[in-house]
Amino acid sequence: MSTLASPFVESKRHIQWYWVSCALLGLLAWLSLSSGAIGWDWKMPIVWLLPDSMTGDVQPLHLTVMTQIRLPRLLLAILVGSVLASAGAVTQALCRNPLADPSLMGITGGAAVGAVSVIALSAQISFIHEAMVAPAAFVGALAVTGLIYRISNHHGQIQITTLLLAGVAINAMAMAVIGLFSFFADDSSLRLMTYWQMGSLGGASWSGMQYGAPLIVLSVYALFVRRKKINALMLGEREARHLGVNVKQLKAEIVFIVALGVGSAVALSGMIGFVGLLVPHIARLLVGPDLRRMLPLSILLGCVALLLADWVSRLIVAPSELPIGIVTALFGSPFFIYQLLKQKRGQHA
């Protein structure tokens, strides 16, 4: 018999996990700011925050590296982590299955196709330029989200097998399109495309984020304020409607917001997979599936996960770095297989 620790929202036992994740987030932010290609110096964030405390110890150049390279990168990790995790949590509720994930469903792939097409075509066609990368990523994500949802929705019930298979097909198609573009691309576009395919936070800069960051913040916020409604969706579409939720409108809103968030994230950092699958799962284990508790924790843990993956990707091959998408996929895919096995066992029980 499986019992759940606490059936009600305000339970104190859940609060501790928010503190734990905040502490982890702080620790990783500090690690992320104080380490990098030019070396490790734990004092740097302190000197930056309190300039009078230890003057002279840190070179001004290093401080510039921190504020111009590491700080935007930290912020980007937080933005991308929070949006991927919350998009994952909400997509799972929408599909009523904990195996749904923007990257497995092909949403990130669709966004990458949009982004890569703009990069490839901007070299050839004069009126297409790189400022269109983000809108193109959004359009790609929106198209895939709508398509996938339509394919796998059968009389208001989402078939998870159809959903995942459609994701496989769309990812294959996305890879083919990206492959096609890279085949014809020149060297500089090729580098950019590879970067999009494997995901990286290395391109973070203050100027690059000025459009994407507000959109990401907006989409996380838009999902967050809908968490109570989306909760009801987990019961089933008809059930949610009977509880007074305008399901048709809510679904359209979710599809749009998820596409906006994931599209913006992909435009800034490329395809980073499995965060949307892994993080909500951990959050659900800690505080249960109720989005009123689980979504805030997912957002926090999404930041933690991305900062950790980014730190690992910089650490393993220092002073060079691995694309972060490789790190998340290395951790995420075995977990996905484990989840599939678990669901299979559940069906036989």
Place this chain on the structure above:
Amino acid sequence: MLSCQNVSIERGNRPILDSVNFTANTGELIVLLGENGAGKSTLLSAICNDISYTGQITIDNQPLQSFDELTLATKRAVLLQNNQVNFSFSATELIAMGRYPYHESIHEQKQVVNQLITQLTLEKLAVRDVTALSGGEFQRVQFARCLAQLDAHKANTKGKLMLLDEPTSALDMHHQHLTLSKAKSFAQQGNIVIAVLHDLNLTSLYADRVLLLNNGQLCHDGTPQEVLQSSVLQPIYKTHMQITTHPTYQIPMIFSEPQLGVTHA
């Protein structure tokens, strides 16, 4: 009060419901009977406003479509068949979801849910993971969620509509009676309960009124004594049966007979 006037539904060119007319009054527990595919669930879906229909359905003389979703949610609750939840909510959390249309504090919500848990003797299930419940246990929790949605924990709640699609299909005898007697007392305090059932004897024991559907048409509408007669039931269920009177209560009891030697055409 619920009223259906000439409610018809077609799928393709096939009529699923064919001008159904009836008016349900407060205080009534109405049982919908009929063979598989007779249109019982479709009629419930129409009353839930889940599918489009021709004709008119009104609740308290107000057309169904004119209700705002949240207001309607505080007036009528629905228990559907074959629903499954894939997330590990506790039974308490699931019941509490019935309180979605209300603006109330967690404390108030907790009180409502706990009262219903006691009334339906769900204490042992309260902290269980709903994905690990048996079919019958899950059905009881979902029934409690519907009651929570209609303020059924209060004895003075009136004018609500509860639609139950086979609420006892997975229940043992004890819980069949527990569920139907709760539904009955909820109806008696001034609400309407419409339930699809397949068990004719349970229908006889609990129904105030029976609606019998056949091929999308409402062919009988009356008290259990009027509808549960072999001349009415045999042509529809194509089963031999004997009908006697309950030894204690003056209500019909149906005994079906084994159909030995009948070859399936």
